[in-house]
Amino acid sequence: MMDELVIDGVRLESRFFLGTAGYPSPAHLRDAIAASGAKLITVGLKRTLSAAGDNGFIGIIREAVQAHGARLLPNTAGCRSAREAVQLAHMARELYETHWVKLEVVGDEHTLQPDPFELVQAAAQLVRDGFTVLPYCTDDLVTCRKLLDAGCAVLMPWGAPIGSGQGLLNPFALRTLRERLPDATLVVDAGIGAPSHAAEAMELGYDAVLLNSAVAHARDPVAMARAFKLSIEAGREAWRAGVMPRQDFAVPSTPVGGHAFVLDA
Amino acid sequence: MTGAEAITVIVDGRPRTLDRAHTLADLVSQLGHAQADVATSVNGSFVARASRGTHSLAPGDSVLIFKPIVGG
Numbered sequence: 271m272m273d274e275l276v277i278d279g280v281r282l283e284s285r286f287f288l289g290t291a292g293y294p295s296p297a298h299l300r301d302a303i304a305a306s307g308a309k310l311i312t313v314g315l316k317r318t319l320s321a322a323g324d325n326g327f328i329g330i331i332r333e334a335v336q337a338h339g340a341r342l343l344p345n346t347a348g349c350r351s352a353r354e355a356v357q358l359a360h361m362a363r364e365l366y367e368t369h370w371v372k373l374e375v376v377g378d379e380h381t382l383q384p385d386p387f388e389l390v391q392a393a394a395q396l397v398r399d400g401f402t403v404l405p406y407c408t409d410d411l412v413t414c415r416k417l418l419d420a421g422c423a424v425l426m427p428w429g430a431p432i433g434s435g436q437g438l439l440n441p442f443a444l445r446t447l448r449e450r451l452p453d454a455t456l457v458v459d460a461g462i463g464a465p466s467h468a469a470e471a472m473e474l475g476y477d478a479v480l481l482n483s484a485v486a487h488a489r490d491p492v493a494m495a496r497a498f499k500l501s502i503e504a505g506r507e508a509w510r511a512g513v514m515p516r517q518d519f520a521v522p523s524t525p526v527g528g529h530a531f532v533l534d535a
Numbered sequence: 536m537t538g539a540e541a542i543t544v545i546v547d548g549r550p551r552t553l554d555r556a557h558t559l560a561d562l563v564s565q566l567g568h569a570q571a572d573v574a575t576s577v578n579g580s581f582v583a584r585a586s587r588g589t590h591s592l593a594p595g596d597s598v599l600i601f602k603p604i605v606g607g
Contacts, residue, residue, distance in 0.1 A: 289607030299605075314606025315574065317547055317599050328603045345606045353579070360581040361574030361601050432607070482607030 272503050273510070275477055277455060278370070278402040278423050280341070284309045285472070286502045287343070287457065288495070289482025296330040298491050303334040306495040311335055312343045312372055312480065315362055343404065345372040350385070352392035359396050371396060372426070372459075372480075373405040382432045386413040390420055397421035406459050409443035411450055418454055425454055426480060429471065430461025433483045437467035441474065448475045465494075465501030472505025473513055545597040553592065560587035562598060574601040 275282045288308035293299040303311060313331060335342055344362035349355040352375060359371045375392055377385030384407055393403050402423045407413055409427045417425055427447060430436035438444060439461065448456060458471040459480040468479045479502055488494035543552045546562070553562070559575055559582055575582050576599045582590050592598070 290605040291607045292605075312606050314604045315601040316604040318573075318602045327605050331605070344603075347606055357576055357579065357581045358601070360583075361576065364581075364584060365574045365601070365603055 272506055275455070277404075282309045282478075283307075284499075284502075285478035285506055286468075286499055287312065287459075287478055287480035288485065289480065290327065290331055291482055292486035293327075293491060294486075296326040299327060299486075300330045300334050301492040302485055302495040303331075303340070304338065305492045305499065306485070307338075307499050309338070309340045310343050310480075311340050312345055312482070313366065314345050314347050315358060315365065341370070342366050342368055343370050343372050344368065345406075346374045346392075348376070349374060349392075350376050350388075352388040352395065355388070355392040356395050356399070359392075359401060360399070363401070369400055370402045370404065373403050373422075383408055383428070386410065386416075389413070390416045393417055393422050394420040404457070409440055409447060411443075411447060414447055414451060414454075418451070423455065424457055424477075425451070426457045426459035428460040429458045429467060430463075432460045434461050435463025435484060435487075436461050437463055438470055438474075441470070444471070444476070445474055465497045468498055469501040469505035469508070472502055473508050475509050478502075542592065542594040544592050544595065547599060557592045558588055559590040559592060559598065562592060563587060563600065566600065568600065568602075572602065575599065576601075 275285050284307045286306050286308045287310040288306050289312045290299055344366045346355040346358045349358055355373060355375045362371060363369055373393055375385050375388040377383055389405055389407060393405050396403050397420055404424045404426055405417050405422050406426050407417060414425050429438045456476045457478040457480055458476050462468055462479060462481040462484050471479050485491050485495045485498060541552050541554050543550050563570055563573060570584055578597050
């Protein structure tokens with residue numbers, strides 16, 4: 271059984287955080303949540319004029335969260351300034367009845383990468399307002415330090431742009447964050463495409479992985495959720511077991527002691 | 536402003552004429568939402584559910600209504 275992750279005093283039995291957007295049907299989402307074993311499920315807020323329904327997705331999410339002992343993590347997706355993100359976070363806290371927030375402040379429409387200045391400003395305000403802030407950030411070490419100084423409980427650097435499925439584009443930067451922030455809770459969020467990417471993140475020593483598109487857009491989302499569950503557990507076990515160091519040269523594993531057919535003098 | 540005066544507010548970017556004084560709670564109900572199902576902001580600032588019943592709308596107020604959705 272995987273060791274627990276503790277955030278803000280809450281024990282999470284899974285290091286797999288799962289997003290809820292883009293699934294083919296509410297049933298697929300329900301079954302994927304079950305197969306993933308995820309205990310932290312992300313949701314959002316949207317402006318709406320009418321009282322029209324959401325095709326049953328939100329109801330499914332609430333039922334699944336209750337059935338599996340999970341909790342919701344609302345995001346501030348679509349916000350472009352600290353002010354917008356702070357206002358949306360307050361609305362999310364009221365609607366979802368949680369003080370946890372995945373803080374997102376978009377800085378570029380193409381990459382959807384965060385605006386680091388607005389992100390830090392929003393984080394500081396929300397921490398003052400009593401939120402547990404999990405910011406979606408880039409892999410910039412200095413920005414990450416400022417987010418921690420602002421009181422963020424967790425850092426969630428990207429592996430690659432949201433929804434791109436490219437995996438860990440800059441393992442050096444992610445490794446650097448892990449080494450330079452040894453006491454921080456680090457979660458790779460965004461850009462994960464395959465279970466191997468998630469395992470790689472966990473083998474780097476990251477504490478969890480957050481992903482959405484890699485499951486929702488798979489040919490079989492439920493099977494893919496199960497595959498990610500296994501890969502995240504495997505990566506965590508590998509980290510704890512201690513992955514052997516890389517070397518640039520060969521080291522024979524079979525102890526033949528030199529040439530097999532030539533007797534030593 | 537008397538109770539009979541109509542005002543125009545902006546709801547989710549679209550003008551809406553209200554035929555009498557409205558609170559934010561009145562508007563939410565008029566739009567067909569249960570109070571607990573949505574979150575609201577007026578002129579870019581969050582207005583808590585508990586305050587909607589006493590929050591009177593003024594001409595030109597910009598109201599946004601938010602609902603839970605899926606998200607990553």
